[in-house]
Amino acid sequence: MSENTTRASSPSPVGHRPHPAVEALRGGLRAIWGNRKARIGMILLALFILVALLAPLLAPYAPKDNSFDRNLGASAQHWLGTTAAGEDVLSQLIHGARISVIVGFGAGSISTLIAVLIGLTWGYITGFAADVVNFVVNLFLVIPGLPLMIVIATYLQNGGISVIIAVIAITGWAWGARVLRSQTSTLRNRDFVQSAKFSGERAPRIIFREILPNMTSIIAGGFFGSATAAILAEAGLEFLGLGDSSIVSWGTMLYWAQNSNALLTGQWALLFAPGLCIALLATSLTLINFGVDGISNPRLREGSTGR
Amino acid sequence: MTSNHPAQQAGPSGAGPSDVGPPEADPSDVEEILSLQDVSVVYEPVGAAPTHAVRGVSAQIARGEFVGLVGESGSGKSTLGFAITGLATAPARIEKGRILFRGRDIASMDQDSLRSQRQGGFAMVLQSGMNALNPVRTIRKHFHDIFAAHRHVPRARREERAAELVGKVSLGPEVLDLYPDQLSGGMRQRVTIALALSLEPQLMVFDEPTTALDVMVQHAVMDTIRDLQASEGFTAILISHDLGIVLESAQRVLVMHDGEIVEDAASADILHRPRHEYTRMLLSHYADPRAEVVTLPGLEDRAVLRSDDPSDASAENPASSSPEPADPSAEPPDPSAARSAPAAPAAPPAPAASSDGASSRRAPVSRLRSGGTELRLQGVSKVYPAARRSGRAVRAVDDVSFTLEPGGATALVGQSGSGKSTIAKLITGIERPSEGTVHLGDTSVGDLGRSGLRDLRRTVQMVFQDPYAALNPLNTVEYTLARAVMNLTDVRRDGARRRVRELLETVGLTPVEQFTGKLPHQLSGGQRQRVVIARALACDPQVIIADEPVSMLDVSLRAGVLSLLRDLRESIGVSLLYITHDLLSARLITDRILVLHDGKVVESGPTARVMRAPQDDYTISLLDAIPNPRRVLTP
Known part of the structure; x- marks a missing residue:
């Protein structure tokens, strides 16, 4: 029964496979790792996550310990100096990574989840219901994001980090939903969706079991994109003083540095260090996104396109 | 022609190498335009094992020749075509060997010299060439882009030259003002051929130029290519999976299998004296559907239609040009026979069913089901409303009536746009008829609600055209x-x-x-x-609708799938609606046939009778469009 050679695009092992989801995850990570830019991004991100996890061990002092002299420059005790309130900048920086990583992944996941739920359903259904969803999504798209965020954040002031995450997720899902919707509506006309209907599958299962796995790349890309946006938005909100100014994050560090005119006192590290960290974390996610295209399309893997 | 002769690059003037072989008696008038010397192409994707797509191919092509390159998918024929035209890009790499075009090694050319030689050098027409046109530019702009890039036509002459070029591919100058989406697929493919011609290439490579086109259009475009080759005198390489098309056009045929050229001979020799068993296998899958007895390896003629059949007495013996005297498939030397063997252990022609009219009623005794369900279409029409206010409503199906008996097999035949797929949608409840009714037993399919449609799936199932698209790539079997x-x-x-x-x-x-x-x-x-x-x-359906189930498959695989469909009908008594443009396969597995044209049934009746004595002009032209090398090459 050897009907011609198989058209296997890659010589995958034919033997027993582990669970398909595990296999897919492993394959996805391998695809990302295969891209040089993405590899740098993954290493960077791993560093940040490690720092965030081990913050209490790594930080020389407690982040809110203000028992030191104020406005100190860099020294052996305080590598990056102290703040106007007399806290150690390096310890704050290390602890601040926790907030950014949590917000990035939290808000990124929630808004991606909303985008997937709405985008895929929207792309699959037709008729009046689709028009209703269309209206709602358009509403979220035309409302300017930053003002809305500011309004909600001021309304729910001092609700802690979870409020920030919620605000960013609510304002950030609409664009992703639109992208996923257009992809879904091209996939829904594919033969395998038609034939799933013929095997008696119901709509939810077709959407989330047949169509969704075919969009892994686009969803993963959307996730890293919105995580980046969430990290930047969180820093922005905190910098404007709209978040919880009692917590220690890179955004609040910038806020307090600005308040105490850190640049005028020559304490560049107060502004520069958190700013650089935000930029590096965002960069690491963006770099990973370069490799995401290769997850579900081997042709886009680096080196295989002849570039 | 597989001799490797080394050291030849020292021919700067492109002088025809005279040391090639015996056929070239006079080197001065048979100039060699392309010489492949032990060419190997390897695909090296990142993180995967390399694949050797082309392995040590050597061939010589003389100026003005029309050469066919035939092979099934995966044989490396397109890879070779890309390598010849300098289009091989990573992960493909020319591993070794040399491709000499007029004495110059293509592999060593850089991008810029490749580009500049495209004028007066070599050109390629792709399978999806009709999609190679930029949708937001008119055809005229496409021509002017090329003229501007190569500056080989003086500005004043460009308009005239563009009109002349579209004229060569049998299009009027008015197409120059149109956008690609205003042209049909065949017209677009003609335009791409004209664009390739505009650079006056000496070598044209056609990679499956007609595969994506409709049967009838396919025929016409191939005629144009043949005429052009004769009038313009370029050297042509026609890459195709369809040996029929190639034999009709080419003087010489190279048969490729697993990256190697297994046979290189003149067309007539390939047809009448095939040497390699792979060639013989490919040939055995061609037959004339008009013949008295039609047989493919693994697929014997079922209801053999005898001319002394009483029901057929009225139809005079059709003037079938070649009554297949010595059928090459009599003893199939190929592995495909063994392949279909397990599926067809004992399926000789249905014994007593000689009268074709009755055979559909009698032969496939539904021994598994009592009664079975009959599919009945009565006066069915489907009108799609106009897309825009200015547009016209489309009448895709127009007053079609037929009955599919339990256990019967009916073919719906027609070119694309004839409404055959719309009928499938009406029967499966995806679309509702505008007029008329579709009945499955006592159920009216058009009136079913959502749950009714789910129930319908237990009775009516569908086999899709493209097996590469019909299975979710991420789900196991x-x-x-x-x-x-x-x-x-x-x-x-x-x-x-x-x-x-x-x-x-x-x-x-x-x-x-x-x-x-x-x-x-x-x-x-x-x-x-x-x-x-x-x-x-x-779910043990009672009706299977097969929409072109073999059109995407290689010929050697077709017979197996077809015989499976036919055997299923006999073993489980399922009735089959077979939608196709391929009359040969319809002849082999169905009892009755409906020929559709513009949504109307133009001819219907027992399959064998309609094929052997077609009454309608459209049916005749469909039959004529089937590539049949024997018709051309038999003196």
Whole structure:
């Protein structure tokens, strides 16, 4: 029964496979790792996550310990100096990574989840219901994001980090939903969706079991994109003083540095260090996104396109 | 022609090498334009094992020759075509060997010299060439872009030259003002040929130029290519999977198999004296559907139509040009016979069913079902409303009536746009008829609600055209089949698992254990189509609608799938509606045929009778469009 050679695009092992989801995850990570830019991004991100996890061990002092002299420059005790309130900048920086990583992944996941739920359903259904969803999504798209965020954040002031995450997720899902919707509506006309209907599958299962796995790349890309946006938005909100100014994050560090005119006192590290960290974390996610295209399309893997 | 002769690059003037071989008696008038010397092409994707697509191919092509390059998918023919035109890009790499075009090695050319030589050098027309046109630019701009890039036509002459070029491909100058989407697929492919011609190439490579086109259009475009080659005098290489098309056009044919050229001979020799068994296998899959007895390897003629048949007495013996005297398929030397053997253990022609009219009623005794369900279409029309206010409503199906008996097999035949797929949608409830009724037994399909449609799936199932698209690439065979079993029947768990294995056995995918865990991309096209058929069978349907089930498959795989469909009909009594443009396969597996043209049934009747004595002009032109090398090459 050897009907011609198989058209296997890659010589995958034919033997027993582990669970398909595990296999897919492993394959996805391998695809990302295969891209040089993405590899740098993954290493960077791993560093940040490690720092965030081990913050209490790594930080020389407690982040809110203000028992030191104020406005100190860099020294052996305080590598990056102290703040106007007399806290150690390096310890704050290390602890601040926790907030950014949590917000990035939290808000990124929630808004991606909303985008997937709405985008895929929207792309699959037709008729009046689709028009209703269309209206709602358009509403979220035309409302300017930053003002809305500011309004909600001021309304729910001092609700802690979870409020920030919620605000960013609510304002950030609409664009992703639109992208996923257009992809879904091209996939829904594919033969395998038609034939799933013929095997008696119901709509939810077709959407989330047949169509969704075919969009892994686009969803993963959307996730890293919105995580980046969430990290930047969180820093922005905190910098404007709209978040919880009692917590220690890179955004609040910038806020307090600005308040105490850190640049005028020559304490560049107060502004520069958190700013650089935000930029590096965002960069690491963006770099990973370069490799995401290769997850579900081997042709886009680096080196295989002849570039 | 597989002699490797070294050291030849020292021919700067491109002087014809005279040391090639015996056929070139006079080197001065038979100039060699292209010389392949032991060429190997390897695909080296990142993180995967390299694939040797072309292995040590050597060939010589003389100026003005029309050469065909034939092979099934995966034979490396397109890879070779890309290598010849300098289009091989990573991960493909020319591993070794030399491709000399007029004495110059193509592999060593850089991008810029490749580009500049395209004028007066070599050109390629792609399979999807009709999609190679920029949708926002008029045809005129496409020509002017090329003229501007190469500056080989003076500005004042450009308009005239563009009109002249479209004229050469049998189009009027008015197409220059149009946008690509205003042209049909065939017209667009003609335009791309004209664009390639505008650089006055000496060598044109046509990579499956007509495969994506409709049968009738295919025929006309091939005629144009042939005429152009004769009048313009360029050297042509026609790459195709269809030996019929190639034999009709080419003087010489190179047969490729697994990256190697297994036969290189004149067309007439290939047809009448094929030497390699692979060539013989390819040839054995061609037959004339008008012949008295039509046989393919593994697919014997079922209801053999005798001329002394009383019901056929009225139809005079058709003037079939070649009554297949010595059928090359009499003793198939190919592995495909063995391939279809397990599926067809004992399926000789239905014994007594000589009268074709009655055979559809009598032969496939539905021994599994009492009664069975009859599919009945009465005066069905489908009108699609105009897309825009200025547009016209489209009448896709116009007053079609027919009945598909339980256990019967009917072919719906016509070119694309004839409404045959719309009829399939009406029967499966995807679309509702504008007029008329579709009845399945006592149920009116057009009136079914959502749950009714779900129930309908237990009775009517569909086999899709493209096995590469009809299976979710991320689901294993077992998952795909088990879902269908569990959705449509009450079987669960172990029972479902047993049923999946049973289905795989039914469609001949054995040993079953080897296939359950596989993903679609690990299967060949034929195996995938078997999985698609198995899924359709999951709930023991009474009607199977097969929409061009073999058109995407290589010829050697077609017979296996076709015989499977036919055997299923006999073994489980399922009735079959076979939608196709391919009259040969319709002849082999159906009893009755409806020929559709512009949504109307122009001819219907027993398949064999309609094929042998077609009454309608459209049916005749469909039959004429089938490539038949014997018609051309038999003196």
